[in-house]
Amino acid sequence: xxxxxVTTRRHNPDLAEWARRDSWxxxxxxxxxxxxxxxxxxxxxxxxxxxxxxxxxxxxLAFAAVAQAIVVIAGGIDLSIGSMxxxxxxxxxxxxxxxxxxxxxxxxxxxxxxxxxxxxxxGALVVATRVPDIIVxxxxxxxxxxxxLLVTAAPGGAAAPWLMSLTTGAFLSDWxxxxxxxxxxxxxxxxxxxxxxxxxxxxxxVGSDQLAAFRSGVAIGRTKVIxxxxxxxxxxLAGLSLTASTGIGTxxxxxxxxxxxxxxxxxxxxxxGGRGGVFGPLVAVIVLQLIxxxxxxxxxxxxxxLVVQGVILVGVLILGSLLESRRAG
Amino acid sequence: MGxxxxxTTGLVLEATGISKTYGAVVALKSASLAVRPGxxxxxxxxxxxxxxxxxxxLTGAVRPDGGSxxxxxxxxxxxxxxxxxxxxxxxxxQDPAIIPDLDIRAxxxxxxxxxxxxxxxxxxxxxxxxxxxSLARRLPLASLRIIDLARALAIEPDVLMLDEMTAALPANLxxxxxxVIGGMRGGDRSVVFISHRMSEIGSVxxxxxxxxxxxxxxxxxxxxxxxxxxxxxMLGQIVEQVIPQAEHAAARDETLPPRMSVQGLSQGTxxxxxxxxxxxxxxxxxxxxxxQGQDELFQILSGARRPSSGQIVxxxxxxxxxxxxxxxxxxxxxxxxxxxxxxxxQRSVRENIALPFIARIGRWGLIDLHREGRTVDEAVSRLxxxxxxxxxxxxxxxxxxQKVTIARWVAGGVHTMLCxxxxxxxxxxxxxxxxxxxxxxxxxxxAVLLYTSELKEVQLVCxxxxxxxxxxxxxxxxxxxxxxxxxxxxxxxxQSGAALPQELxxxxxEATGGxxxxxxxxxxxxxx
Numbered sequence: 020x021x022x023x024x025v026t027t028r029r030h031n032p033d034l035a036e037w038a039r040r041d042s043w044x045x046x047x048x049x050x051x052x053x054x055x056x057x058x059x060x061x062x063x064x065x066x067x068x069x070x071x072x073x074x075x076x077x078x079x080l081a082f083a084a085v086a087q088a089i090v091v092i093a094g095g096i097d098l099s100i101g102s103m104x105x106x107x108x109x110x111x112x113x114x115x116x117x118x119x120x121x122x123x124x125x126x127x128x129x130x131x132x133x134x135x136x137x138x139x140x141x142g143a144l145v146v147a148t149r150v151p152d153i154i155v156x157x158x159x160x161x162x163x164x165x166x167x168l169l170v171t172a173a174p175g176g177a178a179a180p181w182l183m184s185l186t187t188g189a190f191l192s193d194w195x196x197x198x199x200x201x202x203x204x205x206x207x208x209x210x211x212x213x214x215x216x217x218x219x220x221x222x223x224x225v226g227s228d229q230l231a232a233f234r235s236g237v238a239i240g241r242t243k244v245i246x247x248x249x250x251x252x253x254x255x256l257a258g259l260s261l262t263a264s265t266g267i268g269t270x271x272x273x274x275x276x277x278x279x280x281x282x283x284x285x286x287x288x289x290x291x292g293g294r295g296g297v298f299g300p301l302v303a304v305i306v307l308q309l310i311x312x313x314x315x316x317x318x319x320x321x322x323x324x325l326v327v328q329g330v331i332l333v334g335v336l337i338l339g340s341l342l343e344s345r346r347a348g
Numbered sequence: 349m350g351x352x353x354x355x356t357t358g359l360v361l362e363a364t365g366i367s368k369t370y371g372a373v374v375a376l377k378s379a380s381l382a383v384r385p386g387x388x389x390x391x392x393x394x395x396x397x398x399x400x401x402x403x404x405x406l407t408g409a410v411r412p413d414g415g416s417x418x419x420x421x422x423x424x425x426x427x428x429x430x431x432x433x434x435x436x437x438x439x440x441x442q443d444p445a446i447i448p449d450l451d452i453r454a455x456x457x458x459x460x461x462x463x464x465x466x467x468x469x470x471x472x473x474x475x476x477x478x479x480x481x482s483l484a485r486r487l488p489l490a491s492l493r494i495i496d497l498a499r500a501l502a503i504e505p506d507v508l509m510l511d512e513m514t515a516a517l518p519a520n521l522x523x524x525x526x527x528v529i530g531g532m533r534g535g536d537r538s539v540v541f542i543s544h545r546m547s548e549i550g551s552v553x554x555x556x557x558x559x560x561x562x563x564x565x566x567x568x569x570x571x572x573x574x575x576x577x578x579x580x581x582m583l584g585q586i587v588e589q590v591i592p593q594a595e596h597a598a599a600r601d602e603t604l605p606p607r608m609s610v611q612g613l614s615q616g617t618x619x620x621x622x623x624x625x626x627x628x629x630x631x632x633x634x635x636x637x638x639x640q641g642q643d644e645l646f647q648i649l650s651g652a653r654r655p656s657s658g659q660i661v662x663x664x665x666x667x668x669x670x671x672x673x674x675x676x677x678x679x680x681x682x683x684x685x686x687x688x689x690x691x692x693x694q695r696s697v698r699e700n701i702a703l704p705f706i707a708r709i710g711r712w713g714l715i716d717l718h719r720e721g722r723t724v725d726e727a728v729s730r731l732x733x734x735x736x737x738x739x740x741x742x743x744x745x746x747x748x749x750q751k752v753t754i755a756r757w758v759a760g761g762v763h764t765m766l767c768x769x770x771x772x773x774x775x776x777x778x779x780x781x782x783x784x785x786x787x788x789x790x791x792x793x794x795a796v797l798l799y800t801s802e803l804k805e806v807q808l809v810c811x812x813x814x815x816x817x818x819x820x821x822x823x824x825x826x827x828x829x830x831x832x833x834x835x836x837x838x839x840x841x842x843q844s845g846a847a848l849p850q851e852l853x854x855x856x857x858e859a860t861g862g863x864x865x866x867x868x869x870x871x872x873x874x875x876x
Binding site: 217220221223224226227228230231232233234235236237293294 | 446449450
């Protein structure tokens with residue numbers, strides 16, 4: 020009883036460790052491969068064009084899921100993401116309309132700053148008032164949604180042409196949609212340095228065990244505000260990609276808030292905080308989108324399609340937690 | 349080892365006049381602590397004397413109301429653990445400050461700890477081949493405690509504080525830790541050591557500062573035989589009896605069969621073969637230092653946890669509980685120290701008292717409001733609950749809240765009441781009312797099991813007491829003999845000299861689930 024079990028090194032520690040730690044993402048990728056196979060089966064001519072469409076259609080939800088993942092990892096939840104997307108999207112579309120391309124660049128920068136500010140405000144309210152995250156962000160979601168309607172009451176505005184061309188078509192090969200490349204480059208450029216910094220470690224620490232993090236010297240409040248601010252940045256990116264893919268700004272929030280929560284959970288991020296990453300949720304977004312595409316293609320009544328999606332989501336989560344507990348036990 | 353060039357004549361740490369109150373509860377009145385370079389300094393005190401609060405203040409987890417802290421002659425304000433660390437004060441607690449979802453390397457980065465000294469200390473503790481990329485949650489708790497300590501040592505603090513760090517370590521590791529700490533004596537750095545085990549104090553400490561009721565009452569050189577002096581200081585002069593001694597009439601009748609009989613109860617490594625009887629009309633005290641298995645015992649009896657072996661016999665029938673509801677049905681009702689554990693804080697006094705009552709009789713039928721009202725009113729007046737703020741229990745004082753948790757059981761009629769430190773953090777007047785109530789319940793034929801961290805309550809309320817140490821019942825003391833000194837000696841398991849029997853020392857220490865030590869009646873220390 021007094022012996023200390025110590026994990027021993029393996030022959031290939033990196034690969035083994037990766038497989039062990041990211042087993043959820045790996046499982047998710049297997050699920051994705053199966054889904055792609057199934058898609059090819061029911062749509063024999065599904066190919067490069069389908070992949071390109073997929074690339075564009077996942078973009079807004081993908082950014083939203085990354086935003087949600089970062090907040091959830093830090094032990095919070097952001098229910099204002101959908102409204103934040105609507106607000107940033109209409110601001111971008113109305114400001115870009117009829118302006119030059121260079122002005123459009125300034126608008127993009129401004130909209131991203133707006134996203135950061137909205138997120139930081141969420142975080143500051145959570146920290147300063149000690150009101151639970153879910154309440155604060157539910158309240159701000161109404162505020163952002165109202166502001167979006169004040170900016171423009173009806174869908175309108177326009178996206179800068181360069182912004183739209185950034186997300187349509189393919190790059191180098193027909194199989195590489197530009198939208199997916201832009202998505203992966205942006206997420207990787209922000210997330211990889213972040214997750215290796217002390218700040219990134221602090222995010223996980225705060226979400227995992229707040230008391231231990233505090234005793235380890237982590238500034239809990241500051242870390243939370245930064246987590247929300249980064250989520251705001253990704254929320255802004257999600258809003259911009261909405262404008263880019265539709266060409267206009269829509270002031271009514273889409274279903275993105277709850278879908279982002281679903282993607283985060285399906286992507287292996289623990290809602291209790293501290294566990295997971297952003298690449299799992301990205302894969303989860305593709306899975307969710309493919310399921311939707313397939314149910315549409317099969318001509319399933321959209322209402323039934325929703326039921327099917329829900330059942331698949333719950334089924335995957337039950338299976339996953341069963342496998343996890345078996346492995347842990 | 350470090351490059352410190354400060355003269356070694358001064359004190360490494362000097363804290364003076366530290367005070368802290370939490371609402372009406374005074375945790376520290378005027379505590380002081382002076383630590384010389386190169387010494388291992390014990391901080392001693394009975395439960396609730398303020399040790400933990402003082403350590404939390406010194407490490408920046410809690411802000412003091414007054415007093416000053418100087419490290420190597422320089423005044424320090426420590427507002428966060430990070431500031432304390434930079435000021436040379438690092439603490440290791442019983443539950444390691446290791447983030448479970450990060451690997452060890454990331455945990456080190458969090459505290460800006462260098463790798464080479466960390467590896468050196470790990471090797472000292474026999475963990476040389478630990479894989480730093482293992483996720484903390486996959487490592488055994490004992491390893492995490494050692495990792496936490498090695499990390500603290502690697503930071504090379506001026507003062508290392510060990511707050512009951514050895515309380516849950518396996519015996520061989522405790523020995524190793526004591527050796528390493530002993531090896532630091534005579535150097536430039538110092539250790540503040542908190543432990544409930546006199547043998548550890550005797551083997552490793554140079555001096556001891558003793559706290560009592562939030563004040564420093566003495567500093568003792570630790571030598572052979574100084575244990576008695578330390579215990580005397582911890583006790584102070586025996587406090588005047590606070591209530592007129594209730595006539596402990598012969599309510600307890602040995603000829604009656606026991607109301608509850610606990611036989612050979614064990615729970616993992618925390619509880620070993622615990623047996624005792626409680627008779628109708630009796631208040632049986634349970635005395636133990638923190639973390640000796642009393643938490644598990646009460647959890648098992650109240651149906652919140654299942655024993656690994658042994659049985660509970662209630663009124664001659666063997667029972668097994670899957671859920672607290674089973675325990676309640678068997679007549680075992682539980683009053684916790686932490687009111688928040690028992691009450692629906694946002695609901696009214698009335699609903700809180702009626703809840704178990706409704707859950708029992710009203711399962712399928714309508715709630716008989718008239719009858720409910722009468723029962724609740726009776727309970728409220730019987731316990732003299734000040735229910736002016738009765739719409740929301742959370743607005744009541746702590747004492748009145750505790751009365752509500754007791755009233756809910758009294759309302760339904762009590763067979764067996766399990767009280768876990770029910771007077772913790774409660775004002776003296778309410779305490780007395782609770783004492784009187786417990787006696788009345790016993791005289792009306794109920795059996796009461798009372799764990800208390802206030803030793804004087806044993807003679808005030810109990811008919812006899814059992815003492816638990818290392819998960820075993822080590823003594824049974826009748827009321828007449830149960831003065832504080834006797835109880836404390838028994839609780840430290842001191843009667844046969846200072847050394848612990850080896851098998852007890854080994855069993856006293858196995859890992860728990862990493863719960864926060866139950867000392868704090870205070871607000872959570874994380875400010876977020």
